[in-house]
Amino acid sequence: MGMSYRRYLNGIRIYGCSNCKTHLATIDSMISRAFHGQHGRAYLFDEVVNVIEGEPNDRVMTTGNHTVRDIYCCKCGRTLGWKYDRAYEQSQKYKEGKFILERNLLADVQ
Amino acid sequence: MRLTEPDQESGKSVQIDTVPEAGPSSLAGSANGYNGTASKHNGYATSYTNGTSKTTPGDATRGGRPEKHATSITQVSLPGSTLYDDSYVDREEFVRLVIQSLRDVGYIESAATLEAESGYTMESPEVAEFRRCILDADWVRADAALMRLGVADDERLWEAKFLISQQKYLELLEANKITAALHVLRNELAPMNVDSDSLHALSSLMMCSNPEDLRQRAGWDGASGHSRRRLLGDLQRYIPSSVMIPQRRFATLLDQARAYQQSLCLYHNAPMNSRTFSLYTDHLCDKDAFPRVTTAILEVHTDEVWNLEWSHSGNYLASASKDKTAIIWRVEHDKDPSIRDISPKFILRDHPYPVGCVAWSHDDSILLTAAEHHIKLWNTRTGLCVRSLEVHTDVVTALAWLPDGSGFISGGLDRKIIHWDADGKQRDSWGQSPIRVTDLTVTPDFTRLVAVGMYDAPANVPGPAAAASENGNQSGVGGSSENRVIVYDLVTKQPQSFIPVDGELTSVEVSDDSRYVLINRTPEGGAPCEIHLWDLELDRVARRYTGHKQSRHVIRSCFGGVVGSFVASGSEDATVYIWHRDTGILLEALTGHGAGSVNSVAWNPRNEGMFASCSDDKTIRIWEAPPVDLATASLDAAEHRREAHEADGKGKGKSRERWDGPLAAGTSYGLGSSSSSTLI
Secondary structure, X not given: OOOOOOOOEEOOOEEEEOOOOXXXXXXXXXXXXXXXXXXXXXXXXXXXXXXXXXXXXXXXXXXXXXXXXXXXXXXXXOEEEEEEEEEOOHHHHHHOOOEEEEHHHEEEEO | OOOOHHHHHHHHHHOOOOOOOHHHHHHHHHHOOHHHHHHOHHHHHHOOOOOOOOOOHHHOOOOOHHHHHHHHOOOOOOOOOEOOOOOOOEHHHHHHHHHHHHHHHOOHHHHHHHHHHHOOOOOOHHHHHHHHHHHOOOHHHHHHHHHOOOOOOHHHHHHHHHHHHHHHHHHHXXXXXXXXXXXXXXXXXXHHOOOHHHHHHHHHHHHOOOHHHHHHHHOOOOOOOOHHHHHHHHHHHHOOOOOOOOOOHHXXXXXXXXXXXXXXXXXXXXXXXXXXXXXXXXXXXXXXXXXXXXXXXXXXXOOOEEEEEEOOOOOEEEEEEOOOOEEEEEEOOOOXXXXXXXXXXXXXXXXXXXXXXXEEOOOOOEEEEEEOOEEEEEEOOOOOEEEEEOOXXXXXXXXXXXXXOOEEEEEEOOOEEEEEEOOOOEEEEEEEOOOEEEEEEEOOOOOEEEEEEEOOEEOOOOOHHXXXXXXXXXXXXXXXOOEEEEEEEOOOOOEEEEXXXXXXXXXXXXXXXXXXXXEEEEOOOOOOOEEEEEEOOOOEEEEEEEOOOOOOOOOOEEEEOOOOOEEEEOEOOOOEEEEEOOOOOEEEEEOOOOOOOEEEEEEOOOOOOOEEEEEOOOOEEEEEOOOHHHHOOOHHHHHHHHHHHHHOOOOHHHHHHHHHOOOHHHHOHHHHOOOOOOOX
């Protein structure tokens, strides 16, 4: 795979991994705050960096059936949320390719 | 061995000026061929083809020689003024240089003979007098002699006189003759109207406590050193070179010829000596002596190997791996590959994260490793970790020892550049750099630090890289982050210049002459994949190297070869690329590593015919010239081996089996050979 450095973001507000402060996403790419994860509130982002994606699996959520992958911090390995590969409900299609980060696992970073 | 009285008398009749250093020459003369010279005196008169008469020493009739010698040399008159009919070389110039060369090496008699025979003199008695005065510190007469040497104008004459007085002043100071020195300063140097700065600098030398201090501060090596000769060289500028020939002029011209031949020698990797640069033929290095086959594969790391560095002794290689270890390998670089022992001397564990860089101290006693934000100091004799430094708050990407070995500088993605002493005590922090440092290097002349790095990606540009192509680690905000090279002044720690380079910069290496830096970058927006050779003096790209692949990973390059005339780089296509530095011509594309990136290459500092590469395939390869017996083996067989090797996919396991076998060395040399991919 080769050696690569983590990406660093630039913006008014940068969200990082609460454990190791790795940059993950900025407020500019946030789509919605109205999501829920295992640890309470969660945010939907258009774009997330420095995460490793797990294997896809199907999950039944309150908004229907989805194919998702868990995402992990590339530095410390903590599970941060998931990524939507596929939404089966037509109304939920907008989530495909987007990311969920759980608010309680995030910290503001520089 | 001494010349007898009559000889010296005869000498007077032909010698234009008697040089004090005649001693060794007369010894040489009598030892090799003086008799021969005497015996061919007839030849001199009739023919000017020197060196044809190889008469035995016995032929010389000792008794009658001196008289004959003195009388027999008649001037040969030749038509025209050039060396050959169709030559543009002026005969007088040529002969005078020959005379100078003969004198320089001590063939004083031959020089005198040539002067007599050709009618040209190396220099007038005035020049000889001037030279003698300078070398003997006869300053009064030197001044007088200078007046007769045709210095173009008064201004120049004063400048030349200033140089002489300056030498005189320094020598007096050195001899602790303060009063006399002061006299020179006041009455000779001060009235000459030089700029006040240099006069001030000279007068401040009065304060020197002892001769050693004086020599140090004046940058001058003393009366008994080379300073008088150097003064002569400096004075040369003021005297027409046809009057006083620049010192060692012939050698200078030969040096230029050598430099020219070397510039045409693409595979140049031979040390400079009389064997590799014979005057009889044009120099050309043997392409077969180029390191282009794998002579060893080092397989101990259990994950990707990311970085490499040779110890200064050339005997050890340090490797950094994703497997959270660094390994110090013992490599007997001066032994034949078939009997050489390469083994891990120490496996440096206890890194909490993958190891990204390694750096040897100047005496090779300490190895630094960096893993994420940790820096560790290891004792290379015991293999024990001496200190762990955790001042950086983000990945430490670069470790560079200072040229004097007094300490090192680390750089990181936290924008910090930190100066440590050799024990790992923090000396100084440079404050926040505008870039997140991805690599840095200190120039060997101790004046500059060159850092490369990245600015933060603007967040609102969603990039296509988000596609989960490779576990998503790189799924980045793929916007065009502005990247920069910053050249810092090492003394003031302030940026001297910013160099705009597109793409993500992943490595920087400085040339031995401190003038050029080699910068690897991942291209952006369809830009070609290039390594840049940046000229720090002229602030421009001096050369670009292309052919390798770098799109997303940290790939490093290095200078290599006996005069740093090669540029080698890793590549994402499992290949090592080597270019001719001055022309940018791709010399070699060496295959052999398994799938993935070749992450770094490192040229052995003591063995110009050896380098190492490390790869995602978890191995390190040592590359050298093919052994002589194999180089002559049939190409077909080598090609066949290579194909067989490639056919087994990664090829790694196979190669190891071959290497472990008793006949391994003999059979596996062809492995990394790139007979088909040499591109010139």
